[in-house]
Amino acid sequence: MKDSEFIFPTIVETFLKEGIAALRESEAEEVQRFLERSYIERPCNEQVVYALVKFYNAVADFVSAKEVGQSFLMMDGYNKEVLGELSATFLQLDDMETYFSLVKQQLEKESLLEEPEQELATPNNVVQFPKKIVPRRNAAQFSEWSTPEQLEFLQQARFHDVEPYILPFKAFLADATTSPFVKSMIFELLQEKRVDAMVVVRKAGMDDMFNPSKIPMLSQDDFTAQLSDALTRRFEHSNPSFLEQLLVIVQQHLFIMYPFAFPSEDITLWSEAYSKWLSQLYGNEWQDNTDVNPEQLIEAMQFIERMEQVQQNYLL
Known part of the structure; x- marks a missing residue:
């Protein structure tokens, strides 16, 4: 069942176009309240579901994103936008097998819905079954x-x-x-x-x-492990929730740029850059590490911002 067209307020449109980085913390909270309230009122609206899944992904609440998106698909059938946004969700939950199964189910639904009616009459004693979906093997297109x-x-x-x-x-x-x-x-x-x-x-x-x-597999990359370890040592006890979001963002950026890597392998620089970038994103004060070159820190944060924009706006 498809719901009618939904008009979002400007602040939600800003999030959808520019990502969570474009919002202050109070604005992000306002967007979340609006989308969650809208979802309760209109759980079958494709625009609302897509926006809420996208928001949950942006704040690293992947469990909620999975629940909302998967529930919608089970009720409402095939929707490319929601299914596409869920790819990031299941990737972060390390559950791509389930995602691929979900994709297959949805593609089969779409195929069956589009199956043309048979022109020839079928004998009454023949039970009709849906045609088997043959996997597409020609990758030319x-x-x-x-x-x-x-x-x-x-x-x-x-x-x-x-x-x-x-x-x-x-x-x-x-x-x-x-x-x-x-x-x-x-x-x-x-x-x-x-x-x-x-x-x-x-x-x-x-x-x-x-x-x-x-090229080594991303999961076997030494730099990735060292950066994660550095961030963990820095925030594991003082701010575990901040650390959790940091690690998710780093993994997202590493995957979205793969097989490319960071411009340098200075662990201290990138640990400082990611920590400062996310802290400032939430409007928190930050005191720079004097051991880090200020110009290099600015360049590293600009690179992080660019990867975040790619992550938020990649083609689905």
């Missing part, structure tokens, strides 16, 4: 599919030889306008399949060539 379709295809491709898909995957990776999230998923797949070939990757304003077989 991969870049034209929706993000959920692309992610479902990538999940299926893990069980097949990816050689027939290399050319469309390369084209997708080299296109600066395609989803950086899907690009990260493709690159991980090429790594898993040990593809030994140079590929051009353009994303988040960066451009370079990589050999998937020569």
Whole structure:
């Protein structure tokens, strides 16, 4: 059941267009109250559900995002925007298997809804069953599919030889306008399949060539582990909730830029930059570490802000 068009107040529109970073803490709280109240009143409205899931993702409340989004899909059927936003949710919950199953269910629903009626009469004694959904194996038009379709295809491709898909995957990776999230998923797949070939990757304003077989998996990256450890030591006891959000943001940025990395591997610099960036985002006072170069700190925070904008606005 589809609900009618919903008009959001300006502050919610600002969040949807510019992300949580564009809001003060009090404004973010106002957006949350409005969306949660609207959801109670109109739980089947696609715009409200999408906005609320997006908000929960932005504040790292992924459990709530999953509950709202999955409940809507079960009640209301197929919706690309909600399904696309849920990709970030399930990624952070480390539950992509469930997400891919959900994508498959929704795509099958859409396919069955669009199945044309048979023109020929069917004997009364024949029980009609829905046609079996045949997985799409021709990836020539991969870049034209929706993000959920692309992610479902990538999940299926893990069980097949990816050689027939290399050319469309390369084209997708080299296109600066395609989803950086899907690009990260493709690159991980090429790594898993040990593809030994140079590929051009353009994303988040960066451009370079990589050999998937020569790059360590993101989960095995030493810099990532060291930065997480540094942040943990810094806030584990003094501010655990702040630490939890910091680690989520760092992981999001690392994945969205993957296989690219931070401009430098100065752990102290990036620990300081992320800590100051998030603290200032919430309007808190911050005293700089005198051991960190001020100009480098500014540049690092500008890079973080750029990754946050990419994260908030990646193509779904």
